[in-house]
Amino acid sequence: MPLPDFLVIGAPKAGTTALHAALSRHPSLHMSPVKEPKFFLTDGPPSGRGGPGDAQTHREHVWRREDYEALFAAAPPGALRGESTPFYLYDRAAQRRIRAAIPHARLIVVLRDPVERAHSNWAHLWSAGLEPVGDVVRACAREERRIAAGWSHFWHYLALGRYGEQLEHLYTLFRRDQMLVFRYRDLVDRPARTLDQICVFLGVETGVVTEIPRENVTAHPEPGHRHRLLSAALRAGAEAGRFLPGGLGTALTEPLEGLLQRRGNARRPLTWEQRRLLIPRFVRDIELLQRVTGEDFGDWLGPRERSGGLVGTRPDGQRQARNGRPRSG
Template sequence: MPLPDVLIIGAPKAGSTALHAALAQHPLLFGSDPKEPKYFLCDDRPPERSGQRGPGDAHSAREWVWQRERYERLFAGAPAGALTFESTPFYLWDRRAHERIARTLPDVRLVAVVRDPLDRAFSNWTHLWVDGLEPVADFRAACELEPQRVARGWAPFWRYLELGRYGEQLAHLFTLVDPARVHVVRYRRLVDEPERTLAGVHAFLGVPPGPTTVPGSNVKRWAPDTAPRRLLRRGVRLGAAAGAYAPPRVWREVERPLLRLLQRGTAPRAVLTREDRAALLGRFTEDVHRLSDLLQEDYTDWLSPSGRGTYTVRRS
């Protein structure tokens, strides 16, 4: 049975879904379904419940592909001669995943998409907020709770700040994997220069030039913090907890009407304020400089007092 030739390893909320869909258009590239199996976050055993204690975590963990045979079957349908790939953005963050990848796939090529770490963190918080799982309505307050959440065993997706420390993540990865087999893509370039960026990825993977269309962002409607919606959010979180004991598709079906109610209306989306950005920016200063030194490319524009916002904002 086959194993993947390529992994898109990060970062969460930095465009890995769009890149996966874009690469899957190429006739010589075969992407897994599901896109994000999370196999290398496991060790051929189910995810530890001790690390899945946040809202919805245990339910989500039931969807992880942790069995080797099941993982290999994801690539069994690839056409002859095609490179196979999957896209689990948490691989960039997880040090043990680095070790498993290096041991299991010694010749694999890795693609990492990185995004302004505060824009990424805000997008991460927004994702969980509009899905009814994030209980804290204030982004900065939720970031300040990160150490407590980690200590209580909440899953990686709740690490809003830690997931954006790409310098330390790549430095560790490069101790195990030849940097020549790692291609780093800036989210900004994927959005602003999709043709050129995808051509660079194709060249890195050694396939002929192919389609260079990047799908648009699937932005969910905003869910304001109102009394009725607080009740809905509580229902979503309770249902997700119960969903940890049911097949994933069952809770997904039950959840759908709740999310429609939660996300109804046309309220404007929240934006990352300059005040919140200024308050949190210092958490990344050292790591951004480390990343710039490591990759010999300047990333210090991420330390500016204003970010570039969402995909939709950047394309407007």
């Protein structure tokens, strides 16, 4: 049975879901029906440890070799096979497993401003009622303790954005011509050109897919008694789901998440004060990223986000307008 020819390996909250959906429309590409199988993250079943909601994520993990190969069995003759698991870039052991199994694979990497990426990651889990800390800076301060406790990759808000370390290791395993690295803002601002760039990299016809599908963005529930109550119930339900068979855990938590989202507002942008406090966490890695790629990422150290579909808050506190472009994970 075949393994994939190419992988979208990162980063989380950098448009990989939308990119997977766009590439699945190309007749010469067969994208796995499970968008994020996570096969190369482990050598067997995932750990039973984790943070809130991680048990359900572990159940979605396609870890058996035969199940993983079956994702590509329906590929038309001659089509390139691909999958998208954005944690492969972050996980050094996953990088080595990919190298051992498919050394000639092509790898696609999407990089997003690491501060904005961390905020989007936190907002995703806060909106789902799983993140108990109502401020991204305070949540990031708990990261080392959470990692030590075995919380899964999606809780590693800061570490997931240290792309310099990740790419430096990846470049020791794969040739540079096997990798395509570009920015999330290119996917948002210039989707047709960026999709053509990917098609050229993969060696398939250009001009076939020109748009990135829009995705629903979850609401952002306001902190308060209602949010605390529903979130606590949702996290308790997620923990109970760890011991329930099949999809019973999801059936238990989905109604609670619906209630949580019902009165939510549009997701709030990162404030300048929050950004100012988080930028120092990435300075050294951005310098490393510039050395290993030869590209300039100095704009990520400035006051304004310009790597996604939303411009953040200015230093004077004035809100920047949304530009109406889709934002996705």
